[in-house]
Amino acid sequence: MKSSSTPIATSLYGRIRLGYVLIESSRLDEWQRFAGEGLGLHVDAPQAGVLAMRIDEHQRRLIVCRGPAEDVAAVGWQLEDEAVLELVLSRLRTDGVIVREKSGEAAGLRGVERYWSFEGPKRMAFELFVRPILGTAPLQMKAGGFITGAAGMGHLAISTRVPEALLAFLQRIFDARISDFIEERVNGVVMDITFLRLNERHHSLALAATRGRRMDPLRNRIHHLNLQVASFDDVVGAYRRLREMGFAMANGIGQHPNDRELSFYVTTPSGFAVELGWDPIVVTEEAEAGWQTCTYQGISLWGHFPESLTFGMKLGQTARALGSLTRKEYIPGVAS
Numbered sequence: 092m093k094s095s096s097t098p099i100a101t102s103l104y105g106r107i108r109l110g111y112v113l114i115e116s117s118r119l120d121e122w123q124r125f126a127g128e129g130l131g132l133h134v135d136a137p138q139a140g141v142l143a144m145r146i147d148e149h150q151r152r153l154i155v156c157r158g159p160a161e162d163v164a165a166v167g168w169q170l171e172d173e174a175v176l177e178l179v180l181s182r183l184r185t186d187g188v189i190v191r192e193k194s195g196e197a198a199g200l201r202g203v204e205r206y207w208s209f210e211g212p213k214r215m216a217f218e219l220f221v222r223p224i225l226g227t228a229p230l231q232m233k234a235g236g237f238i239t240g241a242a243g244m245g246h247l248a249i250s251t252r253v254p255e256a257l258l259a260f261l262q263r264i265f266d267a268r269i270s271d272f273i274e275e276r277v278n279g280v281v282m283d284i285t286f287l288r289l290n291e292r293h294h295s296l297a298l299a300a301t302r303g304r305r306m307d308p309l310r311n312r313i314h315h316l317n318l319q320v321a322s323f324d325d326v327v328g329a330y331r332r333l334r335e336m337g338f339a340m341a342n343g344i345g346q347h348p349n350d351r352e353l354s355f356y357v358t359t360p361s362g363f364a365v366e367l368g369w370d371p372i373v374v375t376e377e378a379e380a381g382w383q384t385c386t387y388q389g390i391s392l393w394g395h396f397p398e399s400l401t402f403g404m405k406l407g408q409t410a411r412a413l414g415s416l417t418r419k420e421y422i423p424g425v426a427s
């Protein structure tokens with residue numbers, strides 16, 4: 092893989108982006124309606140038990156394969172070139188992380204030529220790839236378009252009981268930079284959310300942790316996956332379609348104070364949410380040079396009101412939060 096002419100990379104910043112998300116679900120029919128008719132993505136069903144969603148030239152961005160987990164199984168990170176791949180692999184080796192190179196059917200499922208996989212946060216597979224397979228057929232989407240490119244396909248937000256160790260891992264391995272923090276109060280509990288950027292997208296990852304006693308109220312490995320549409324009409328159109336179709340709106344349309352994205356959150360058939368948003372700020376090179384990290388109070392400037400949180404759901408979250416106190420959370424690398 093590495094040739095003598097391969098330049099030595101020193102930083103991943105700006106050279107890594109969210110590439111794909113692989114979901115395991117037994118609800119493929121629901122996912123097809125949700126993603127195609129609701130969110131407005133291009134949906135292919137290339138074989139029994141697999142849905143492959145496109146939002147741009149990549150052949151696969153969101154993949155749902157039949158399985159019992161009802162959760163995210165793998166997250167693919169696209170790297171700029173082999174030199175960057177070599178850099179991250181050497182860092183993982185130093186950290187004692189076991190990495191497996193994969194190709195063939197597993198790579199085809201993900202829409203890439205080959206990939207390198209390790210056990211990531213919350214025991215999701217974190218997968219590295221350089222070359223995606225591109226789709227050839229024209230996109231057929233209800234949405235007008237999605238913003239990807241150098242910023243990748245969107246962002247992920249996860250809850251964690253070990254935010255310091257996870258942050259250190261992501262800084263050490265991915266050169267993650269802190270964009271800002273938000274303090275949010277939920278049912279009397281303070282949540283500290285750290286927003287991490289890997290490129291010009293304001294954040295590719297957000298880590299949420301309860302202050303004081305660390306608890307995790309979520310069944311799923313991620314809280315949400317964010318996709319960025321091209322226009323506000325796309326946000327409103329998807330919101331109206333998903334509501335009319337009966338999908339649970341976790342949070343109605345609103346705006347975050349830090350990235351200024353206008354978005355809503357809808358619950359997927361697998362339980363975590365998709366945030367569909369428009370027009371977040373872009374951290375340009377100029378903005379990067381003068382970036383000031385600050386802390387915002389409250390997750391939303393306005394809106395994002397919970398639309399489908401029932402008493403039973405609150406009770407379930409409380410029970411899971413208390414149950415999490417007795418479990419150890421896996422963190423990859425030397426900290427684990």
Ligand SMILES: [Fe+2]
Pocket residue numbers: 246248315317366
């Ligand atoms: Fe988000």
